[in-house]
Amino acid sequence: TQLLEQSPQFLSIQEGENLTVYCNSSSVFSSLQWYRQEPGEGPVLLVTVVTGGEVKKLKRLTFQFGDARKDSSLHITAAQPGDTGLYLCAGAEKLVFGKGTKLTVNP
Amino acid sequence: DAGVIQSPRHEVTEMGQEVTLRCKPISGHDYLFWYRQTMMRGLELLIYFNNNVPIDDSGMPEDRFSAKMPNASFSTLKIQPSEPRDSAVYFCASSLLAVRNEQFFGPGTRLTVL
Numbered sequence: 001t002q003l004l005e006q007s008p009q010f011l012s013i014q015e016g017e018n019l020t021v022y023c024n025s026s027s028v029f030s031s032l033q034w035y036r037q038e039p040g041e042g043p044v045l046l047v048t049v050v051t052g053g054e055v056k057k058l059k060r061l062t063f064q065f066g067d068a069r070k071d072s073s074l075h076i077t078a079a080q081p082g083d084t085g086l087y088l089c090a091g092a093e094k095l096v097f098g099k100g101t102k103l104t105v106n107p
Numbered sequence: 108d109a110g111v112i113q114s115p116r117h118e119v120t121e122m123g124q125e126v127t128l129r130c131k132p133i134s135g136h137d138y139l140f141w142y143r144q145t146m147m148r149g150l151e152l153l154i155y156f157n158n159n160v161p162i163d164d165s166g167m168p169e170d171r172f173s174a175k176m177p178n179a180s181f182s183t184l185k186i187q188p189s190e191p192r193d194s195a196v197y198f199c200a201s202s203l204l205a206v207r208n209e210q211f212f213g214p215g216t217r218l219t220v221l
Contacts, residue, residue: 033209042111042198042212043150088150095140095163099149 003027004089004098012104016078021101023089024071030093032072034063037086037100048092079105111213113199119219125187128216130199131180140200140210141174141184150198156182189220 005024013019023032031050035043047056049065049072056063060083062075076083088100112131120126132139140155154164159176167174171190176182186193196217200210 040214042200042215043210044212045209048209095152095155097142097150 003094003096004091006087006089006098006101008101009099010102010104012106013079015080015105015107017105018075018077019079019103020073020075021087021103022071022073023098025091026070027091027094028069029091030069031091032065032069033090033092034072034074035088035090035097037088038084043086043088076103079103081105081107111199111201111211113197113213113216115216116214117217117219119221120189121221122190123188124220125185126189126193126218126220128184128197128199128218130182130184130213132182132199132201133211134180136201136203136211138202138204138208138210139176139182140202141182142198142200142212144196144198144215145194153184186218189218191220194218194220 007022031048033048034046036046037043047063049063052067052069054065060077064073084105086100086102088097090097111133114129138157141153142150143153144150153166154174155162156176172186174184196215198212198215200212202208202210
């Protein structure tokens with residue numbers, strides 16, 4: 001059983017569309033991190049959320065931490081081909097990762 | 108800084124052979140992590156070190172796996188004997204301070220055991 005469940009597992013959209021991916025757990029985390037991984041490379045940190053209900057924005061990416069600190073979402077506005085990659089959420093203090101959402105943005 | 112360096116980038120070996128993966132963390136980082144990534148299981152923590160001391164090796168699959176960190180700038184992950192089910196991408200990562208800090212990942216070693 002995965003401690004962090006990510007959905008959807010795969011997502012293929014057209015350039016310009018909006019999307020949301022989710023990271024859910026039955027456990028409470030003091031903080032969650034989102035990473036992006038491109039083919040042939042290691043994951044790269046995008047953001048860390050630490051407060052329940054927190055919203056952080058990184059250009060066209062919006063990250064939200066659930067009030068109960070058991071879930072998080074990532075919303076991308078007007079997706080671009082450069083957003084293509086595997087998005088991973090991670091429970092920082094437990095050093096656990098979800099399996100990720102593989103996003104493909106088609107031109 | 109060159110980032111986390113891993114070698115080799117690709118390794119193909121036959122079942123039963125010994126495999127050694129190498130990692131050089133970012134200078135000054137106190138934590139070093141070894142992960143394994145597969146399609147089925149995702150990214151799994153194998154072991155991590157703090158100041159060269161192994162802290163948690165509960166993720167190491169079995170006695171065939173061992174990891175060492177003889178100094179602050181070098182770590183190895185050894186599999187002996189290797190099996191086909193060990194085929195995966197192995198990542199090394201390092202971080203500056205506490206566990207919750209940003210982890211900087213290397214490019215990974217793609218291991219194929221035939």
